[in-house]
Amino acid sequence: MSIIKKLALAAGVSALLSSAAYADLSGKVIGFSQIGSESGWRAAETSVTKSEAEKLGIDLKFADAQQKQENQIKAIRGFIAQGVAAILIAPVVATGWEEVLTEAKEANIPVILLDRGIDAPQDLYLTSVASDQVKEGRVAGEWLVGAVGDKDCKIVELQGTVGSSPAINRKQGFEEGIKDHANLSIIRSQTGDFTRAKGKEVMEGFLKAEDGGKGICAVYAHNDDMAVGAIQAIKDAGLKPGSDILVVSIDGVPDIFQAMVAGEANATVELTPNMAGPAFAALDAYLTDGTQPEKFIITESKLYTPADDAQGEYDRRKGLGY
Amino acid sequence: MNRALRPLVATTAIFALAYLAAVVQFPAMFSTRVMGNFLTDNAFLGIAAVGMTFVIISGGIDLSVGAVIGFTTVLNAVLIMWLGLHPLLAFAISLGVAAAFGAVMGAAIHYLKVPSFIVTLAGMFLARGGASVLSPDSIGIKHELYTTISKSYILLPGGGRLTVIGMIMLLVFAFGIVLAHRTRFGSYVYALGGSEVSAGLMGVPVARTTILIYTLSATLAGLAGIVFSLYTSAGYSLSALGVELDAIAAVVIGGTLLTGGYGFIAGTFIGVMLQGLVQTYIVFDGTLSSWWTKIVIGGLLFLFILLQRLVFSAAAPRRKVFWKT
Numbered sequence: 059m060s061i062i063k064k065l066a067l068a069a070g071v072s073a074l075l076s077s078a079a080y081a082d083l084s085g086k087v088i089g090f091s092q093i094g095s096e097s098g099w100r101a102a103e104t105s106v107t108k109s110e111a112e113k114l115g116i117d118l119k120f121a122d123a124q125q126k127q128e129n130q131i132k133a134i135r136g137f138i139a140q141g142v143a144a145i146l147i148a149p150v151v152a153t154g155w156e157e158v159l160t161e162a163k164e165a166n167i168p169v170i171l172l173d174r175g176i177d178a179p180q181d182l183y184l185t186s187v188a189s190d191q192v193k194e195g196r197v198a199g200e201w202l203v204g205a206v207g208d209k210d211c212k213i214v215e216l217q218g219t220v221g222s223s224p225a226i227n228r229k230q231g232f233e234e235g236i237k238d239h240a241n242l243s244i245i246r247s248q249t250g251d252f253t254r255a256k257g258k259e260v261m262e263g264f265l266k267a268e269d270g271g272k273g274i275c276a277v278y279a280h281n282d283d284m285a286v287g288a289i290q291a292i293k294d295a296g297l298k299p300g301s302d303i304l305v306v307s308i309d310g311v312p313d314i315f316q317a318m319v320a321g322e323a324n325a326t327v328e329l330t331p332n333m334a335g336p337a338f339a340a341l342d343a344y345l346t347d348g349t350q351p352e353k354f355i356i357t358e359s360k361l362y363t364p365a366d367d368a369q370g371e372y373d374r375r376k377g378l379g380y
Numbered sequence: 381m382n383r384a385l386r387p388l389v390a391t392t393a394i395f396a397l398a399y400l401a402a403v404v405q406f407p408a409m410f411s412t413r414v415m416g417n418f419l420t421d422n423a424f425l426g427i428a429a430v431g432m433t434f435v436i437i438s439g440g441i442d443l444s445v446g447a448v449i450g451f452t453t454v455l456n457a458v459l460i461m462w463l464g465l466h467p468l469l470a471f472a473i474s475l476g477v478a479a480a481f482g483a484v485m486g487a488a489i490h491y492l493k494v495p496s497f498i499v500t501l502a503g504m505f506l507a508r509g510g511a512s513v514l515s516p517d518s519i520g521i522k523h524e525l526y527t528t529i530s531k532s533y534i535l536l537p538g539g540g541r542l543t544v545i546g547m548i549m550l551l552v553f554a555f556g557i558v559l560a561h562r563t564r565f566g567s568y569v570y571a572l573g574g575s576e577v578s579a580g581l582m583g584v585p586v587a588r589t590t591i592l593i594y595t596l597s598a599t600l601a602g603l604a605g606i607v608f609s610l611y612t613s614a615g616y617s618l619s620a621l622g623v624e625l626d627a628i629a630a631v632v633i634g635g636t637l638l639t640g641g642y643g644f645i646a647g648t649f650i651g652v653m654l655q656g657l658v659q660t661y662i663v664f665d666g667t668l669s670s671w672w673t674k675i676v677i678g679g680l681l682f683l684f685i686l687l688q689r690l691v692f693s694a695a696a697p698r699r700k701v702f703w704k705t
Contacts, residue, residue, distance in 0.1 A: 133663050156613060165539075
């Protein structure tokens with residue numbers, strides 16, 4: 059059984075049994091040092107972590123670092139002084155963690171990294187929970203392959219911020235997803251900087267360059283925000299997004315589900331804000347009988363289409379702070 | 381009791397009361413570990429705040445402090461990791477660069493008669509921009525000396541750690557106290573803050589003193605940068621954003637008059653510790669938004685500005701006018 063299936067199973071079981079499955083974490087004090095609330099996704103991660111902790115009866119100590127590493131280090135030291143049972147960190151930068159994590163290790167406090175890695179010896183943390191960005195791109199590509207069948211399909215791509223790891227990995231993954239299918243080809247690819255405004259602007263350019271968009275069969279955006287911008291541009295050009303031009307993107311933010319409900323988006327691959335769920339599961343096993351979790355826990359990259367109760371998914375997400 | 385010492389006493393009393401209240405709620409806060417953390421985690425802020433105290437006593441302001449810290453961390457990282465220099469040599473170069481930077485700012489303030497606010501604002505942009513040009517990414521520093529320093533500490537009873545950088549901060553405060561209260565330079569700084577014109581008439585070398593004050597502040601900011609790079613074992617252009625404002629807050633909460641001429645280095649120490657206390661309390665509580673730190677510090681600032689007004693208007697009818705009419 060793959061690690062992902064195991065995790066999915068663990069998450070499912072935990073949802074059913076809730077506190078019973080995590081008897082050991084109930085009443086435990088766990089510190090969570092969050093980077094800040096710079097993006098909607100991060101705000102959602104914070105609120106999901108808090109609600110997961112509440113479900114399990116964990117006394118979660120939350121510290122928002124306001125994007126500053128020194129605040130994160132201070133918070134971790136504070137957690138150690140408090141004698142917490144475990145520490146979760148979403149590290150703001152990769153460097154500079156050895157000293158404080160060594161202090162945690164010496165105090166026998168397990169540390170779990172969420173959604174980002176660090177440059178430090180692996181024995182300083184119990185495990186790291188993150189998504190597989192290449193896989194996210196691949197899932198999006200494979201969906202498109204299935205959706206167009208044997209027809210020819212010219213794709214335009216809206217890339218994330220140049221040089222950023224999600225942009226590089228999601229591009230690579232998508233290309234892997236479509237590479238065995240000669241009828242699919244990426245004809246234009248440009249950066250939309252992960253923003254809605256830039257996504258719209260670049261899509262407008264694509265549409266102009268491709269004879270008002272007649273030759274374009276699908277748009278692949280590295281995140282939902284750019285896809286939402288592109289949808290606007292397609293509508294402005296007098297075409298119907300979702301049918302004239304297919305729209306596939308990554309992240310799973312509420313707005314893309316709203317677009318699906320309106321029939322304007324076709325698929326999104328979720329970057330789950332629930333990094334804490336798998337982290338708590340691993341921690342529970344470790345504290346119960348010393349089970350060493352995998353060093354790198356990969357979260358599920360789940361595909362959503364309008365058939366997956368888009369309205370319900372929107373309702374579930376809209377209150378999370380995205 | 382000397383009336384002039386009242387702000388210092390008030391700060392200390394507030395710190396003691398706040399600490400007591402925190403300990404009543406979270407007994408674990410009364411531990412050598414937490415006290416050691418106060419020193420280690422606020423070392424860079426404390427060192428920079430000593431320089432800031434001198435600047436503010438002299439009637440000026442230095443907004444470049446945080447940026448100089450950030451610049452120094454990057455410069456250190458570049459010198460050590462890219463050019464392969466020994467850290468001690470890199471430290472010397474960094475301090476030299478910071479000192480020269482401060483001297484230029486001091487000279488500009490004095491000779492061009494530009495307010496320190498403007499000159500150091502320019503300095504802030506230059507240093508922060510320079511750091512980002514050197515390297516926009518965080519550079520990890522891996523060197524034996526760094527590992528040795530971060531691993532050496534005096535273990536206090538109860539598991540607390542008095543780290544090297546914590547000790548550096550304490551030494552800087554001791555140095556600052558002696559410099560302010562026991563040297564000629566110190567009395568020049570106070571005289572300058574009282575009134576630049578009368579200081580000049582009394583024979584204070586205004587140009588030299590001004591330049592030295594900003595050199596001192598920038599050098600200490602450079603030292604704070606070195607300490608910061610030891611703290612995180614990295615150089616990062618965006619590190620220590622806004623530390624200049626935290627330092628100013630610590631200085632004012634410590635009883636130094638923002639208009640100059642009056643203040644204590646020791647008070648600044650309490651001001652720094654008070655900020656550390658608020659942050660630690662929020663981490664221990666774990667449910668409060670970390671922005672409450674800013675709210676509490678803002679409230680304290682208001683309180684102290686008010687307190688100073690009251691103390692000074694009641695205490696000294698013969699005292700000088702604090703603002704020019």
